[in-house]
Amino acid sequence: MKTQRKWDTLATDTAERLAAAGQFIGAGKRVEAKDVVALLEAVIRPGDRVNIEGNNQKQADFLADCLLKVDKGKIHDLHMVQSAVPLPAHLDLFEQGIAKKLDFAFGGPQAGRVAKFIREGKLELGAIHTYLELFARYFLDLTPRVSLICAFEADREGNLYTGFNTEDTPVIVEATKFRQGIVIAQVNKIVDKLPRVDIPAGWIDAVVESPRPFFVEPLFTRDPALITDNQILLGMLCLKGIYAEYGVQRINHGIGFLTSAIELMLPTYGEELGLKGKACTHMILNPHPTMIPAIEEGWVDTIHCFGGELGMEKYVAARPDVFFVGPDGTLRSNRAFAQTAGHYALDMFIGGTLQIDPYGNSSTATANRVAGFGGAPNMGCDAKGRRHVSGSWLKCGQELPSMPEQIGTMPRGKRLVVQGIETFGEGREPAFVEELDAWQLAKNAKLDLPPVMIYGDDVTHIVTEEGIAYLSRCKDMDARMAAIRAVAGYTPLGLKAKADETRALRDAKIVMTPEDLGVDRDRATRDMLAAKNIRDLVTWSGGLYEPPARFRNW
Amino acid sequence: MALNTLEFECKCAAPAAAVTAPVHFGVVGSGDLEVLMTPAKAGGAVKVKVVTPVTGFDALWQRVLAAFVESAKLGDVAIEINDNNATPAVVTLRLRQALAEAAA
Amino acid sequence: MSKWSTLQDRSFLESNARERAIGIVDEGTFTEFAGPLDRRTSPHLETLGEAVEFDDGIVTGVGKIGKTPVFVISQEGRFIGGSVGEVGGAKMVATLKTAIALADRIAKEFPKAADDEKPVVAISFETGGVRLHEANAGLLAHAEVMDQFQRARGKVPVITLIGSKVGCFGGMGFVAAATDAIVMSEFGRLGLTGPEVIEQEMGKDEFDSADRALVYRTTGGRHKYVMGDCNFIVADTVGAFRAQVAELAKLPVSAFEAMRRIGSAALVEKQLKGVALAAEMQPKDARDVWKHAGNADPVALANVPLDAFKATVKRLAL
Numbered sequence A: 001m002k003t004q005r006k007w008d009t010l011a012t013d014t015a016e017r018l019a020a021a022g023q024f025i026g027a028g029k030r031v032e033a034k035d036v037v038a039l040l041e042a043v044i045r046p047g048d049r050v051n052i053e054g055n056n057q058k059q060a061d062f063l064a065d066c067l068l069k070v071d072k073g074k075i076h077d078l079h080m081v082q083s084a085v086p087l088p089a090h091l092d093l094f095e096q097g098i099a100k101k102l103d104f105a106f107g108g109p110q111a112g113r114v115a116k117f118i119r120e121g122k123l124e125l126g127a128i129h130t131y132l133e134l135f136a137r138y139f140l141d142l143t144p145r146v147s148l149i150c151a152f153e154a155d156r157e158g159n160l161y162t163g164f165n166t167e168d169t170p171v172i173v174e175a176t177k178f179r180q181g182i183v184i185a186q187v188n189k190i191v192d193k194l195p196r197v198d199i200p201a202g203w204i205d206a207v208v209e210s211p212r213p214f215f216v217e218p219l220f221t222r223d224p225a226l227i228t229d230n231q232i233l234l235g236m237l238c239l240k241g242i243y244a245e246y247g248v249q250r251i252n253h254g255i256g257f258l259t260s261a262i263e264l265m266l267p268t269y270g271e272e273l274g275l276k277g278k279a280c281t282h283m284i285l286n287p288h289p290t291m292i293p294a295i296e297e298g299w300v301d302t303i304h305c306f307g308g309e310l311g312m313e314k315y316v317a318a319r320p321d322v323f324f325v326g327p328d329g330t331l332r333s334n335r336a337f338a339q340t341a342g343h344y345a346l347d348m349f350i351g352g353t354l355q356i357d358p359y360g361n362s363s364t365a366t367a368n369r370v371a372g373f374g375g376a377p378n379m380g381c382d383a384k385g386r387r388h389v390s391g392s393w394l395k396c397g398q399e400l401p402s403m404p405e406q407i408g409t410m411p412r413g414k415r416l417v418v419q420g421i422e423t424f425g426e427g428r429e430p431a432f433v434e435e436l437d438a439w440q441l442a443k444n445a446k447l448d449l450p451p452v453m454i455y456g457d458d459v460t461h462i463v464t465e466e467g468i469a470y471l472s473r474c475k476d477m478d479a480r481m482a483a484i485r486a487v488a489g490y491t492p493l494g495l496k497a498k499a500d501e502t503r504a505l506r507d508a509k510i511v512m513t514p515e516d517l518g519v520d521r522d523r524a525t526r527d528m529l530a531a532k533n534i535r536d537l538v539t540w541s542g543g544l545y546e547p548p549a550r551f552r553n554w
Numbered sequence B: 001m002a003l004n005t006l007e008f009e010c011k012c013a014a015p016a017a018a019v020t021a022p023v024h025f026g027v028v029g030s031g032d033l034e035v036l037m038t039p040a041k042a043g044g045a046v047k048v049k050v051v052t053p054v055t056g057f058d059a060l061w062q063r064v065l066a067a068f069v070e071s072a073k074l075g076d077v078a079i080e081i082n083d084n085n086a087t088p089a090v091v092t093l094r095l096r097q098a099l100a101e102a103a104a
Numbered sequence C: 001m002s003k004w005s006t007l008q009d010r011s012f013l014e015s016n017a018r019e020r021a022i023g024i025v026d027e028g029t030f031t032e033f034a035g036p037l038d039r040r041t042s043p044h045l046e047t048l049g050e051a052v053e054f055d056d057g058i059v060t061g062v063g064k065i066g067k068t069p070v071f072v073i074s075q076e077g078r079f080i081g082g083s084v085g086e087v088g089g090a091k092m093v094a095t096l097k098t099a100i101a102l103a104d105r106i107a108k109e110f111p112k113a114a115d116d117e118k119p120v121v122a123i124s125f126e127t128g129g130v131r132l133h134e135a136n137a138g139l140l141a142h143a144e145v146m147d148q149f150q151r152a153r154g155k156v157p158v159i160t161l162i163g164s165k166v167g168c169f170g171g172m173g174f175v176a177a178a179t180d181a182i183v184m185s186e187f188g189r190l191g192l193t194g195p196e197v198i199e200q201e202m203g204k205d206e207f208d209s210a211d212r213a214l215v216y217r218t219t220g221g222r223h224k225y226v227m228g229d230c231n232f233i234v235a236d237t238v239g240a241f242r243a244q245v246a247e248l249a250k251l252p253v254s255a256f257e258a259m260r261r262i263g264s265a266a267l268v269e270k271q272l273k274g275v276a277l278a279a280e281m282q283p284k285d286a287r288d289v290w291k292h293a294g295n296a297d298p299v300a301l302a303n304v305p306l307d308a309f310k311a312t313v314k315r316l317a318l
Helices: A009-024 A033-043 A061-067 A088-095 A108-120 A131-138 A169-177 A229-246 A257-272 A289-296 A313-317 A335-344 A391-399 A403-407 A437-444 A477-486 A499-507 A534-540 B058-072 B088-103 C004-009 C017-024 C043-048 C086-109 C132-152 C171-177 C195-202 C212-219 C221-227 C238-249 C253-259 C265-281 C286-292 C298-303 C306-312
Strands: A049-052 A078-084 A099-106 A124-128 A146-154 A182-190 A206-209 A250-253 A282-284 A302-304 A348-352 A416-420 A461-464 A467-470 B004-010 B023-026 B032-039 B046-052 B077-084 C031-033 C058-065 C068-075 C120-124 C158-162 C181-185 C232-234
Touching: A009 A033, A009 A182, A033 A061, A033 A182, A033 A206, A049 A061, A061 A088, A061 A146, A061 A182, A078 A088, A078 A131, A088 A099, A088 A108, A099 A131, A108 A124, A108 A437, A131 A169, A131 A335, A146 A169, A169 A182, A169 A335, A229 A257, A229 A348, A229 A391, A229 A416, A229 A461, A229 A467, A229 B088, A250 A257, A257 A289, A257 A348, A282 A335, A289 A534, A302 A335, A391 A416, A467 A477, A477 A499, B004 B058, B023 B088, B032 B088, B046 B058, B058 B088, B077 B088, C004 C017, C004 C238, C017 C058, C017 C068, C017 C120, C017 C238, C031 C086, C043 C132, C058 C086, C058 C238, C068 C086, C068 C238, C086 C120, C086 C132, C120 C238, C132 C171, C158 C238, C181 C221, C181 C238, C195 C212, C212 C221, C212 C286, C221 C232, C221 C286, C232 C238, C232 C306, C265 C286, C286 C298
Parallel strands: A049 A078, A049 A146, A078 A099, A099 A124, A146 A182, A182 A206, A250 A282, A250 A348, A282 A302, A348 A416, A416 A461, B046 B077, C068 C120, C120 C158, C158 C181, C181 C232
Antiparallel strands: A461 A467, B004 B046, B023 B032, B032 B077, C031 C058, C058 C068
16 A cells, blocks of 8 residues: 655645745745845754855855854754855855755865865865856755845846856855745846846845945956966967867856957957967856957957956957846856856856866865865866867867777877966966975865865876877877976976976977967067056046956056 | 075086176065076086075975976076075976076 | 067056067167176175166167167066165165256257257156165165155256156155156056055054055056146057157146146145145045046046047146
8 A cells, every 4th residue: 555645745844944934925926135134044954955145256244144143042954055155144154054065166265165164064064166066956955945045136026147256156045946945036126027037037035235335356357467477478379279289169268367468469469370260269167357358359269167267347248249147237147157168168168276286187285274166167178968079179189099908990189278387486386396285174174075176187288387188199108297297497396307307398389388389479468458557447448447446557 | 494595516518508698587575486596607506595594304305406407408607596495396397497598 | 578660559557667668769879888798786685685687677778769869767676676775875876867968968058949859858667766785875875866866857858757666656656656656557557655554553444455456556557647637648658658758758848847846936836726626625535536526437538448538537727
């Protein structure tokens, strides 16, 4: 005899919670700011999986502060599942016992506290993910019970406009709501009519007009005034030795100054190399202000964005042929889709790093900060599921001498994964090290694995001021290690390079110095940059770029 | 407390280049340096003087300068550097830029 | 270093002190005083174990624009923030003295010399003022420079150029204000107490130094032009600064009196009118003053290209 089982316990539970909260939710799902703490106490239960929206850009900061004010007797031991924990409130939750466990992707400014709290037992770490990996788990085993999200505007029915900074909202709401969870939104403003509906009211349970606009960090604005001659040299090497060499068209640029320098050299050095139309035509990146000159010069066909960037709203809206813009005329970013494109459809990921070990493993971890991964590993790897072909992807795969060892005579491509780094960092700390600080961090924060941003077998090229190591051309680990030593300069690792070995690598074009590549180091000056300061970028944009106050230089 | 002064000589296998007139390049900004190259008869060697607030990198300075002198095939030159914590990459870049200036 | 011809179109902001000095005068005419080869480093910095520079962060020398001898003083902001110590201060003073001596000699030996044959001094300020490591000597240098200005007055016009990253603050803000004419770019900043120090003393609510929009609209070239604190605003190229100096070099020294900010009873009266206006208006922001001067939309005016700004801006009349 089959026992009767209830199949709608989640929905029933949600209905009970919402009933308890009913007194705070008015017409149009509206909640007064003063009632939010009580609302949270009504809909959240101890041990719930809870998401507070926020990544490296926008933050549901008012709701985070409200969660911090709940009665700890009623709500405790929450399991936070969220992209990032950059706000002090995110970690205060653990300090106060409201939260207990964390699954996340990016630590940001709180990275030091994350490590400390793990060590002190205040925070139980689930795992450090990449964005896409965490989003995937929202639909498997980490679905939030309650999500606290943010949007620019809501209308009188509770529809949301997330617009320029849509970012993670769709993926959080979809996972939460369609597993009968509860979604609460903070909005900057409640209006009669939205520019467009990004999230339908039916997926939202409560909307509060926040006393202050949500916090957004202009994380992707790099001031051209701070770019150094050495970054320009590295950028020249990349453009000539990689962008031109492989004809790379579909690219993600990281957040660092090296890629900003490259962006600002497309209209100068890139133009001189004849790369326009042949490189950087399709990009996955946020609306970097430093992309403006290249866009204006007609380099770029398409840009899809993870998120927005403060000050770029009008510029992006005025370039709908390039950006993904809604019928209302404003950008729609979407981190999940941009990361998917970044994982499957890029030909190259290029970014900076802090440390590289003798095998080519590359890490930004320091001994006492759990910084997390964000999105880099998804783009800084070869997508094994990729089946479509592009020229640079195929060329890189064909170079790989180890391919026959794995799949015999079968041809296959490989993504270019480029790590640019000066051999010594600040305070003359060597960037090439025998052991990554990630090992020490794993010990200090009791992690199962050293958190490695890009694994050695994914890295195809390392670029330093000494030249480029074409790891994609190395037949085995010994050759890779020799190529890495050859570009490691005067670091202890670099000093182990043998002159005859380096000579042979150069002859085989596995290592190329600036001279081998025909890159004139004497030209590596700031005169190479199409824009040298923020005002130049404004001028390039025809006044459409409106930089945040902290970046102005006039 | 006082500034650290390093003086040494480098000699490349086959000196072929020299500077004909004094040349100055660079600004002692943070992480940067200035270099002064002057003609100096030294039997084909290059005399180097580095003045820097940082200690503990003597061997590194010698290696970077020796490699520069070797690659530029430089001889009979005095190189004076005022440093403010430049990395080897910056040192090499500025030395080359100074030499390019001398040739211009 | 860029060649003279490329320097003319080059950003003044991007250039270093020596490039500015060379580019501000005619091609090939610049002779440096106490240059790097003289190795006049600061003995104080050496004692303290701080990095030194062969020119102590100040480039001095003389060149020509047309027939005019132009004595140049150019501060280097990247070396300890352009701070003025004993050696650099002495170089400034000696350069001023040399210019005055030349003017005296010309007056004596060539009484019929034309206006454009008489020397001028151009000072490119990029400094936060006194170098704290050698504060007494640095302060003394400020006083000595001021003293030379008094001696130069009516003989040798002293022209200030400000278009650098550091701007001109601290004691050197007073020094610049005491010169005859001030030329700025929109990237230049001029003030007494620097933004960080104001924040430190008065609090972030009073003045947030990270709010660079606020910093520039309080101390930047456009604001100083509206206020009359600078006489001319030019594009950010070495050539544009040079062209302005060339224009001024043709003028008789008497023409500079009208450009001054301080130094006569009438000018004191004018400054006091400014103080009275501030007391009456109680402005909360530089924008209030821009409006008072007749600029209806200060936000837009701060953002338009420089040419449009110059064409439409209304300057404060006192």
